[in-house]
Amino acid sequence: MAEITKSYESRDVERKWYAAWLEARRFSGVVDPAREPYSIVIPPPNVTGVLTMGHVLNNTIQDILIRRARLEGCSAMWLPGTDHAGIATQTVVERELRKQKKTRRDLGREKFVERVWEWRHEKGGIILEQLRRLGASCDWDRTAFTMDPAYSRRVLHVFVELFKRGHIYRGKRMVNWCPATQTALSDEEVIMKPVNGSLYRVRYEVADQPGRFVEVKTTRPETIPGDVAIAVHPDDPRYADLIGKKVRRALGPAAEIPIIADSAVDREFGTGALKITPAHDKVDYDVGLRHKLPIIDVLEPNGVLNAVAGPALAGLERFAGRKRAVELLRESGALVAEEPYANNVGYSERADVPIEPRLTEQWWLRYPRVEEAKAAVRDGHIKFHPERWSKVYLHWLENIQDWCISRQLWWGHRIPVWYRKGADRSDPKNWHVSVDGPADPENWEQEEDVLDTWASSWLWPFATLGWPDEAEMKAAGFDYFYPTATLVTGPDIIFFWVARMIMAGLEFVRPGEPIERRIPFQNVYFTGIIRDAQGRKMSKSLGNSPDPLDLIDKYGADGLRFGIISIAPQGQDIRFQEDRIEGGKNFCNKLWNACRFRQLSGEAGDNSSFNAILARLDPAKFDADDHAILDRLLSTTREVNRCFNDFEFSAAVQALYGFFWGDFCDWYVEVSKAKMQAEDTKANCLAIQDLVLRQTLLLLLPFIPFITEELWSLLGFGEPGTFIQDARLENASRIATSSLARGLVLDRTQVTTVEWLKTFVSQARALKAEHNLASRRDVKFFVTPRDEAAWATIEANLAKVTRMAGAEAIERRDAVENAPAVVTPLGTLYLDLASSVDAGAERARLTKELDALAKHIAGTEARLANKAFTDKAPAAVIEGARKQLADQQAKRTELERLLKALG
């Protein structure tokens, strides 16, 4: 067996094992009816993406779940892939074209799309390579892409089906228009931003009453040429006599526009009069419909004012146009006032420019299965972790609006609708809707628009498993793996993606079957958002996101994984701190060295299976520490199990950290050093170490797969030619049962004994430190045991305790004069200073301790004296308080005696 080197070199180990895992095809998800399935579909990152800290967190959690499932004997399958990310990808390629002073229109649609494919083959999907460095155990043979031919057909199939079922319609409506990318956006792609602008008070002269004006307040004076009316509230007395009259438009082509009454107007806001510009505002559009007003569009799709706006404004970009409009209004005297004004403006999430409400023909989806989607979560068929996100989800579904699914882009799934050439496109009689198109294509023209990217990724959990083609479903193991077990994602895409996937699954999968067979996943785990040290979101533009690959180089993939999980409590945002990643690396180093020490301690027998190690235990040789460490091993195993059930990964990591570092390394391995010197106890002690290490490696494997695999191999656990993931994790009760079968009755009371010994040792060390003897190992202690049982405990563990306390000897002595002392649970411990005791300092120290103790005693006494407490509190709590009081009082008596002895 290879020797464990002095320090862990993550780089070589990671490369070696990842290649070995792939070679052995250990990540393949296979259909195996004898085992439970456990499947996860990756939230497909943008094909343009590179690995961010968010991806690290998200994918580490998925890998943890998948690897744990394998250890528990499930057939695990993690399906990877990427998203074609319409706007993002198109923008990247257009940016490259711009460097050559070209636009996509110069190339034409076909050539441009070819160009995007070229880009995708050269540079797309880097992120999937990066995930391998992180250790992601995806079934790479299943890698999917939303623009793959097969996946694309499924997307189109869904469109055609939804169209047939009456959920899709074409309509001219107000949409969120992005003037930068020149496409419609869904409501979800618009983010509101507070903007400091101006509110302009503009007056319109009443047509037949020269000198009389109606004033409105507007933030958008450049749209005045598109005004078609002034609206006031029907009950507003200020304007009652004006309703039905006309005013002169204040800017642009001269026109007289009516004053109308509409209750949509808020009397309290501004002047109580509202200019109506149906082409450029959603509310105005609705008012316009109600009053059958014309629509005057004054903007080009790219946000430039058009000829309709009049010669003074035409050709100006919208913000320049606004400035010019204000100047013109001021010159004409129509501008009454201008005040600073902060309001919320909708921005295009991608392009980061204000969107324009714009009236266009688009394709819309009336969501299917809305009620059922609510029920799926409300009734617990799908569980959200943390649960509170279900409220956000339900609220959105309560207020759901139709989804604008068409995009005026070239990169994406082209909508499978054909229009009869030369015929009226608005008449469905002239449409052909099918996946493959009409039989006589020469008579038809295909719709130019493509589908919103999310209108393809909402099918991800079943379209990646071959749906709807029977043969492909069988090949992919659809029946076995659907529904998937857990979705791991960020709460920011709960509407974009999570809710929509649920509706899609319910609509399309296994029609007629119960809801739990149709849902796409059983659990949704929402990660927190990773922020920088100042609490800001990590983003490319701020440059505050570290490169995960640098962190892997520096701390190892395992260090990064362990570190990021340890700071990611359930559902809370995460402040990134590099020192926690360093902590992850340090933990790996600790694990490495504990295993190294075990190896250096010598071979002790068969390590190749759990039962083989168990057979090496000798119950007759067990001392308190042996009982205690196995008890802690079992409780840690149970705790980690609970954490997985409750999706509390950072708690699991903390439990393992505390057990391994605190209980095993700091105490058990240290006491082992004394035990291993005696041939009599050595073999049993090493067997226990092997048992603990084996179980600890298994429990840690999902979090830190590389180093655990390496150590598993180096320590000879498992059968030759197998991997750690081929082993099965023993649960706590099975370990206990197997131990019992070996004649080993785990004695839990020994845990308390060890706690006493730890306190005893710790107090001895503190006593040394207070007298500046911390580094001396030749000091002697005297002990006056509390009782004979205490002495028996000390005596039975004397060699270990003496060594742990850093003492030459600990002797029983029933009366000691003039020595610094401390009262421990096992008795009074004296430091043998032979002569030079500073009585004053010693008295001060003891008095301080006595004072603190007196406070606690007073508190406990007060509680017990309270009749209400003794009447109402549970018996166990009262009993605990009594015992505590007795212990405290005994300690006080001893401290008082010591003080008295000092004089």
Next chain:
RNA sequence: GGACCCUUAGCUCAGUUGGUUAGAGCGCUUCCUUGACAUGGAAGAGGUCACUGGUUCGAGUCCAGUAGGGUCCACCA
């Protein structure tokens, strides 16, 4: 304008149905290269659990309110 979350040690955070003297990591102080690990070990310092009330024998934990921070939703020009 609604909804949700957060406020605990210098920093970042745990604290699971209310129950002994509130924990961890990092940082800080002192000491230590004792037969794995200085990426380490030992001993310490450091908290009126944001504030104000309430419920209770008992509140960091439950309730109400206040203040501060954050997120999401919402067509007031």
